[in-house]
Amino acid sequence: MKILFTASECVPFCKTGGLADVVGALAPVLAEKGHDVRVMLPLYSAVPHDYVKEMQHVLDFEVELGWRKQYCGIEALVRDGVTYYFIDNKYYFGRSYIYGMGGDEHERYAFFCRAILNALPLLQYQPEIVHTHDWQTGMISALLKIQYQHLPFYAEMKTVYTIHNLQYQGIFGIPEVQDVLSLDNSVFTDDKLECYGCANYMKAGLVYADEITTVSPSYAEEIQTSYYGERMDGLLRARRQQLSGVLNGIDIKEYDPEHDPLIPARYTVEDMSGKAVCKEELQKELGLNVNPDTPIISIISRLSNQKGLDLIDRVIGEIMEEDLQLVVLGLGDAKYVDLFSWAEQRYPGKVAARFKMDGALAHRIYAGSDLFLMPSQFEPCGLSQMIALRYGTLPVVRETGGLRDTVLSYNEANNAGNGFSFFNYNAHDMLYTLRRALYFYRSQKDTWALLQRRGMTGDYSWMHSAEVYLSLYRDMLGKQEAPAEEEKPAVEEIVAETPAVEKAAPAPVKKPRACKPKAEGEAPAKKPKASKPKAKAKKEE
Numbered sequence: 001m002k003i004l005f006t007a008s009e010c011v012p013f014c015k016t017g018g019l020a021d022v023v024g025a026l027a028p029v030l031a032e033k034g035h036d037v038r039v040m041l042p043l044y045s046a047v048p049h050d051y052v053k054e055m056q057h058v059l060d061f062e063v064e065l066g067w068r069k070q071y072c073g074i075e076a077l078v079r080d081g082v083t084y085y086f087i088d089n090k091y092y093f094g095r096s097y098i099y100g101m102g103g104d105e106h107e108r109y110a111f112f113c114r115a116i117l118n119a120l121p122l123l124q125y126q127p128e129i130v131h132t133h134d135w136q137t138g139m140i141s142a143l144l145k146i147q148y149q150h151l152p153f154y155a156e157m158k159t160v161y162t163i164h165n166l167q168y169q170g171i172f173g174i175p176e177v178q179d180v181l182s183l184d185n186s187v188f189t190d191d192k193l194e195c196y197g198c199a200n201y202m203k204a205g206l207v208y209a210d211e212i213t214t215v216s217p218s219y220a221e222e223i224q225t226s227y228y229g230e231r232m233d234g235l236l237r238a239r240r241q242q243l244s245g246v247l248n249g250i251d252i253k254e255y256d257p258e259h260d261p262l263i264p265a266r267y268t269v270e271d272m273s274g275k276a277v278c279k280e281e282l283q284k285e286l287g288l289n290v291n292p293d294t295p296i297i298s299i300i301s302r303l304s305n306q307k308g309l310d311l312i313d314r315v316i317g318e319i320m321e322e323d324l325q326l327v328v329l330g331l332g333d334a335k336y337v338d339l340f341s342w343a344e345q346r347y348p349g350k351v352a353a354r355f356k357m358d359g360a361l362a363h364r365i366y367a368g369s370d371l372f373l374m375p376s377q378f379e380p381c382g383l384s385q386m387i388a389l390r391y392g393t394l395p396v397v398r399e400t401g402g403l404r405d406t407v408l409s410y411n412e413a414n415n416a417g418n419g420f421s422f423f424n425y426n427a428h429d430m431l432y433t434l435r436r437a438l439y440f441y442r443s444q445k446d447t448w449a450l451l452q453r454r455g456m457t458g459d460y461s462w463m464h465s466a467e468v469y470l471s472l473y474r475d476m477l478g479k480q481e482a483p484a485e486e487e488k489p490a491v492e493e494i495v496a497e498t499p500a501v502e503k504a505a506p507a508p509v510k511k512p513r514a515c516k517p518k519a520e521g522e523a524p525a526k527k528p529k530a531s532k533p534k535a536k537a538k539k540e541e
Ligand code: GLC
Pocket: 017, 018, 019, 022, 164, 165, 215, 248, 379, 380, 381, 382, 383, 402
């Protein structure tokens, strides 16, 4: 299949969040399975020079944006079997930031979407699937349907829109958007591009894409409710037949304690001694008291409300009364920078906070910590909890979105689980769960080792989810399914199948499937697999 990914960020070229990890990891996996996969990205000035040097200039042309004409260069490089096309325009992308500060986001990403669509015939490249990600590329489906699909070149293209985070929607004034995209009033109605008096790029994707996916089965359900729906729940309910949740994977080569060159000592399930070295080195590096028995709880996160940090704020005093150490790495809102800077001063030797993006330090923290705290208010998928599991660092999470689909709270009654979780968005529920985890850390060493083992042997790769995407694409194109490959179970299946199995879960041959939320009048849809034993686990706790 000819598959085009369009996104505003992608590792290793530019990253502000998980979107970049997902696009950067999924594209090569699809290519490895024999598909023609290409990715279109903005050529930000943040793209490292080494990659820019590798790029070939393919062509350039002018893009019309209302009354303006803008230069657009297409620079290309091939990596891991994927062709990356970079949209070059210094005025829009040659800035010191990726998002947000110039007051012209509507124009930058209108340019990006328009440039992508106009580049295709010039490149003589006719993708069958155009897979768009988040609000920055939401307008592609709308423009395609409204302005391009009467042309034979574009007529057969199908679009997928993936929601990585429904909170960020790209909301702008209607006249400004009309001005740059030449869209008339007839499409600014509430069933199309208008949204509470504004133009909304996320909504454009949700209305016009042929299929909508989001990054976990639970989030696909949640966003159809008003609590999680960010004012899009009605639309998402109306489009539920086209909405499915496909769990993200992580790059299991990058995050591998057995071979990770970025950590002080490597370790495996059989020999965990390297993890103790990583812990000691981390304590030294961050100026924490060096003590192998003091549990380290880490947070690696965007410092935003989404991540549940106000729960920590509420009970920080009670958390720090425990014999533990807290490590924080991330960038974000000033109020959380203040909170953790204050804590670092207040609890010397017990708290270390670093406010930056530092991939190598992140590896050392995942490896050197005992617990990973992620009490998110909502979490479309979340990648860090899976990375933590892989490093034998047990997650403490709130049961929401992808956290619910990947972490099953330990249940003494049947020995199931791979971490600890709580349901209510409540600081003391979090504190209680943290204390419960600390109890197992201190007093139930066998159980702790069992949970670590489960975490480290789970399958967080892209193999399963990549098949789910491929089967979605095939369905959209009316193609036959290729013969099923041998597959390992996906992480949500492992979570569901954890009971008392001490070894890595077996590898049954499974048909790929997406989790479709149920339609009205249908028999109740199967709940996302991970949630079943969880409900049980809760009752029996
Ligand atoms: C966003 C979401 C996160 C998800 C990531 C990749 O950053 O907040 O939950 O894992 O996108 O899909």
